[in-house]
Structures are given as structure tokens and as C-alpha cells.
Amino acid sequence: MGLGKKARKFLTTKLNLPVLPTAGPISLWIVLFVFAPIGVIVYFSFLTTGPSGDIVPGFSLKNYAFLLLGGSGYGEAILRSLFYALVTNIVCLCIGYPTAYWIVRYGGRFKSLFLFLVIAPSWSCYVVRIYALKQLVGSPGVLNNFLLNLGLISTPFNILYTPTAVVVGLIYIWLPFMLLPIYASLEGIDPALLEASLDLGATPGWQFLTVTLPLSKGGIFGGTILTFIPALGDWLVPLLIGGNKVWMAGNLIEHYFVVRGNLPIGSSMAVVLTATVVLLIYLCIKLGGEEAVERIM
Amino acid sequence: MKSSRSGTILLSLVVVGYVFLWTPIIVLGLFSFNSSTFGVKWESLTSRWYVELFQETAIIDSVLTSLVIACVTTVVATAIGTIAGYGLYKHKFAGRRVLRMSILLPITVPYVIMAGALLVYFSSIAHVPLGYPSIIIAHISFSAPLAVFVTLGRMQRIDWSLEEASIDLGADRITTWRKVTIPLLLPAIFASAVLIFPWSFNDFTITYFVAGVGTTTLPLYLYSMLQYSLKPVLINAISLIFIITPTIGILLLSYLQREKQRVR
Numbered sequence: 001m002g003l004g005k006k007a008r009k010f011l012t013t014k015l016n017l018p019v020l021p022t023a024g025p026i027s028l029w030i031v032l033f034v035f036a037p038i039g040v041i042v043y044f045s046f047l048t049t050g051p052s053g054d055i056v057p058g059f060s061l062k063n064y065a066f067l068l069l070g071g072s073g074y075g076e077a078i079l080r081s082l083f084y085a086l087v088t089n090i091v092c093l094c095i096g097y098p099t100a101y102w103i104v105r106y107g108g109r110f111k112s113l114f115l116f117l118v119i120a121p122s123w124s125c126y127v128v129r130i131y132a133l134k135q136l137v138g139s140p141g142v143l144n145n146f147l148l149n150l151g152l153i154s155t156p157f158n159i160l161y162t163p164t165a166v167v168v169g170l171i172y173i174w175l176p177f178m179l180l181p182i183y184a185s186l187e188g189i190d191p192a193l194l195e196a197s198l199d200l201g202a203t204p205g206w207q208f209l210t211v212t213l214p215l216s217k218g219g220i221f222g223g224t225i226l227t228f229i230p231a232l233g234d235w236l237v238p239l240l241i242g243g244n245k246v247w248m249a250g251n252l253i254e255h256y257f258v259v260r261g262n263l264p265i266g267s268s269m270a271v272v273l274t275a276t277v278v279l280l281i282y283l284c285i286k287l288g289g290e291e292a293v294e295r296i297m
Numbered sequence: 298m299k300s301s302r303s304g305t306i307l308l309s310l311v312v313v314g315y316v317f318l319w320t321p322i323i324v325l326g327l328f329s330f331n332s333s334t335f336g337v338k339w340e341s342l343t344s345r346w347y348v349e350l351f352q353e354t355a356i357i358d359s360v361l362t363s364l365v366i367a368c369v370t371t372v373v374a375t376a377i378g379t380i381a382g383y384g385l386y387k388h389k390f391a392g393r394r395v396l397r398m399s400i401l402l403p404i405t406v407p408y409v410i411m412a413g414a415l416l417v418y419f420s421s422i423a424h425v426p427l428g429y430p431s432i433i434i435a436h437i438s439f440s441a442p443l444a445v446f447v448t449l450g451r452m453q454r455i456d457w458s459l460e461e462a463s464i465d466l467g468a469d470r471i472t473t474w475r476k477v478t479i480p481l482l483l484p485a486i487f488a489s490a491v492l493i494f495p496w497s498f499n500d501f502t503i504t505y506f507v508a509g510v511g512t513t514t515l516p517l518y519l520y521s522m523l524q525y526s527l528k529p530v531l532i533n534a535i536s537l538i539f540i541i542t543p544t545i546g547i548l549l550l551s552y553l554q555r556e557k558q559r560v561r
Binding site: 019021022023025026027029030033034035036037038040041044055094095096098099101102112116117118119120121123124125126127128129131132133135136140142145171172175176179204205225226229230232233234235236240250253254257258263266267270273274277281293296 | 303306307308310311313314315317318319320321322324325328338377378380381383384385387388390396398399400401402403404405406407408409410411413414415416417418421422423434435437438441445495498499500501502505506515516519520523529532533535536539540543544546547548551
């Protein structure tokens with residue numbers, strides 16, 4: 001028996017490609033093109049620029065002091081981004097959870113079709129989706145025209161270039177990413193548990209609160225990682241829909257990196273945002289358990 | 298009584314979700330056939346913009362650029378990612394958990410951060426020329442993880458005893474790989490490629506940061522059209538192409554999945 005097991009183990013280990021050629025290339029890639037760049041911006045965040053924009057070597061906390069003292073409005077932008085991302089996340093949860101629940105419960109034969117209808121928009125280009133929304137709700141815009149023609153409104157409404165429009169845009173872009181992990185975790189609930197709770201006298205509402213909701217916790221926090229964090233770092237939605245009037249953290253990062261080419265200040269901003277993100281991911285994993293991580297893969 | 302009311306609330310939220318997701322896209326598609334140049338008032342039906350689209354050399358060039366980048370990215374990222382997924386599934390090794398979390402990193406950190414970091418790295422440290430090389434490297438870093446997770450998801454459903462059977466029947470390791478393992482992995486490879494290709498083709502943020510001057514992909518071109526409000530209606534026509542292409546991809550994927558289930 002023991003010998004057979006040993007032989008089998010030998011065979012399977014021999015059969016597999018060894019670890020190095022399989023996990024090696026991606027490890028190398030990640031070290032070179034993910035960890036190294038992150039390390040580099042941490043390093044750059046302690047450098048400063050000279051009068052002509054050239055980078056001065058040496059260690060300095062000037063950039064962080066600049067951000068802390070409210071230079072360029074970064075602190076405000078981070079708080080604003082956190083607030084927008086929170087609202088986005090809550091609304092996405094309020095629409096995404098019921099939709100996922102409905103698909104799992106009543107989708108039947110058409111489950112994959114309904115799921116497809118959620119995923120498909122998220123597969124098209126990000127710029128296109130923002131433009132589509134802008135064309136619809138803008139002024140002049142298709143919706144405005146339509147309502148004016150029907151006589152439902154007498155003057156065109158204008159939400160473009162307001163914080164509301166930015167949040168609507170963020171919800172529109174990130175909604176599908178909230179739904180998918182929740183769908184996966186609801187789909188994974190053993191129907192026997194639901195039956196058992198009904199047999200034990202739970203009303204449907206009580207059953208939802210005590211069985212379904214706790215069991216889909218991983219999906220909710222997985223969805224939060226996929227919605228809150230990208231919304232927090234978004235910059236194109238505030239740029240195109242907020243019309244450069246409502247700046248989020250991402251806009252300042254883009255501005256300093258690309259427009260101004262001030263790499264040290266851009267780097268320190270990116271480091272601050274990364275720290276915020278890491279803290280948030282940690283919280284989500286703490287609250288949602290390992291499942292939160294599994295549901296986002 | 299109570300449960301029927303909650304049912305109504307549930308259904309209305311679902312309807313709100315779908316209407317919200319689809320109305321902008323449907324309107325965008327419809328208005329690409331609108332003869333008005335500024336596109337908010339319906340005038341009459343035309344396919345003129347699609348004809349014009351194919352006459353703009355700048356658009357054709359940017360499509361070609363995007364295609365080249367997406368093809369290279371898909372091949373390399375799928376290869377690296379699939380093989381890593383295989384390794385992660387088959388081996389228990391020290392650092393496996395760390396590797397899994399590290400692979401997750403580029404997808405969970407906001408794009409603007411990773412894109413900025415790559416820009417600094419490419420331009421100041423690694424001296425990778427900004428253009429095709431930087432865009433392709435950046436795209437692979439973000440899309441190889443997708444292939445890893447697609448592969449990991451699929452590996453669990455594969456019957457690996459076939460590999461053992463092949464060895465038992467006297468095949469050597471290379472033959473087993475060629476004749477058994479790769480065919481078993483084929484659906485995972487295909488699914489990864491179908492996911493990565495549109496991702497790379499559509500990516501805006503990362504490309505925007507690392508593209509430098511002169512390498513214009515279609516999303517970058519679209520963005521510049523938006524910024525300078527050049528012929529908004531042409532944007533509608535391009536957009537419809539952007540929406541239809543990945544849709545075909547997903548349909549193809551789900552069709553293949555169904556096919557596979559039927560075989561089983």
C-alpha cells in the first residue's frame with residue numbers, strides 16, 4: 001500500500017513540469033514590471049526637482065510635506081474620491097445584489113443570457129462607455145431632447161460637470177464588477193441550506209437575512225474590492241463627465257505625471273493612494289474572509 | 298402580501314440595473330446611423346459614417362496599431378499565464394500563496410497608479426523606449442494575471458488521471474505533454490485569449506500613460522477625437538465596432554462552453 005502510494009507520488013511529481021519553468025516566467029515578469037515600478041515610485045517620492053525640472057538626487061520628505069500642507073489640493077481630492085467611491089459602492093451594491101440574486105433565483109434556463117447582458121457592456125472600451133453616457137445625459141443630449149419633445153420638461157436639465165454626474169458615471173462604469181462576485185457566491189450556496197431554514201420555520205425575509213446574506217458576504221466584499229478601489233482611482237470619468245471641474249485623486253496623479261512631468265510629486269501622490277488602497281483591500285479581506293479574494297479571480 | 302411587495306421591489310431594481318447599463322449603448326448605436334453631424338437630434342437614417350470611417354487613414358492606422366499590440370500581448374500573456382496557472386495548480390511550493398497574491402496585485406491596484414509607476418520606471422530606470430515596447434510590456438503585466446486565474450478556474454474541472462494513464466501506458470513526459478496535457482488545457486488557453494485580446498485592444502489608461510508620442514492606438518485616437526470634438530458622429534460609428542467585437546468574443550466563448558458541456 002505504502003509502496004503503491006509512493007510510486008504514484010513519484011509518477012505524478014515526475015509527470016508534472018517542475019515548478020521553475022511554470023511559475024518562473026510570471027514571477028520574473030511580476031518582479032520586473034510590477035514590483036520594480038512600485039519600488040521606483042516609492043524611491044522617486046523621496047526625490048525633488050530642481051528649478052529647471054531636473055531630478056535632484058538625495059532623500060527628502062518635501063513632497064509628503066507639500067501634500068500634507070494641502071499643496072495642490074491632494075488631501076481634499078483623496079477625501080472627495082473616497083466619498084464618491086463610497087457612494088458608488090453603495091449604489092452598485094443596491095442594484096447589483098438584487099440583480100445577481102434575481103438571476104440566480106429566477107434566471108432558470110436564461111441565467112447565462114442575463115449574466116451575459118451584465119458582462120457585455122463592461123467588455124467594451126472604457127472611453128466609449130463614458131462617451132455613450134455623456135451623449136445620453138448631456139445638454140444638449142439625447143435624453144434632454146427626448147424629454148423636451150415629449151413636453152415632460154420645459155428647460156433642459158443639466159447634470160454634466162457636477163459631482164452627481166461624476167458619481168453616476170462611476171456607477172455606470174463599475175456596476176458590472178460588483179455584480180459578478182456576488183453572483184458567484186450566491187450561485188455557490190447549497191440549496192439544501194435554504195430548504196432546511198424554511199423547514200425550520202424561517203420566513204423568506206428572515207431566511208434571506210440569516211442564511212443568504214451571511215453566506216454571500218465573500219461576494220459582497222469581493223465586489224467591493226472590484227468596485228470601490230477602481231472607482232477611487234478613476235480619472236477619466238471625472239475628466240470627461242466632470243469636465244475638469246471635479247478633480248479626483250487620479251486626475252491629480254495624471255496631471256503631475258503626464259501633463260506636468262513632475263515625477264517626484266506624482267510618485268508621492270501615487271504612493272499615498274496605494275497606501276489607502278492596500279488598507280482598504282486589507283479591510284475587505286478582514287471583513288469578507290478568504291472568499292472575498294477567491295471571488296474576484 | 299409582504300413577499301409579493303418585496304418581489305416587486307426586487308424586480309424593479311433588476312430592471313433599473315439593466316436599463317441603466319444598456320440605454321447609453323443602444324442610443325449610441327442608433328445614433329451612429331443618424332445623418333446629423335452633432336448627433337443629439339434624430340434626422341434621418343444613413344450609413345454614411347461607416348463609409349467615411351474607412352476612408353480616414355488615421356483611424357485605419359490606429360486600428361492596425363491596436364491590432365498588433367493586442368495580438369502580441371495575447372500570445373505572450375496567454376502563454377506565460379496559462380503555464381503559471383498550471384504550475385500553481387499542480388505544485389505545492391513555498392511562496393505559492395505569495396505568488397498568487399502578487400499576481401493579483403496589478404489587477405486590484407487602480408490603473409492610474411500602476412500606469413504612472415510603469416511610466417516612471419520605463420522612462421527613468423529601465424530605459425524602455427516609449428511606444429510599442431512599453432505598451433506591450435505593460436499590457437502583458439496586466440493581462441497575464443487574467444490568464445492565470447482563468448486557467449486556475451478551469452484546471453479544477455479537468456480529469457487529470459488522463460495524464461497518469463498516458464504515463465502508465467508508456468508515453469514519456471514530452472509526449473504526454475504534447476498529446477494529453479496541452480489538449481486538456483486548450484479550452485483554458487482559448488478562454489484566456491478571448492478575454493485578453495479585447496482587454497488589450499480596449500485598454501485606455503495604461504496605454505495613455507506609457508504610449509509616448511506617435512504610437513496611437515484606437516482608444517487613444519478616440520480620446521483625442523473626444524477632446525477636440527471632431528465629428529462626434531464618427532465616434533458613434535467607431536464605438537459600435539468596439540461594442541460588437543467583444544460581444545462576438547463572449548458569444549463564441551459561451552458557445553464553446555456549451556459545446557464542451559454537451560460532449561461531457
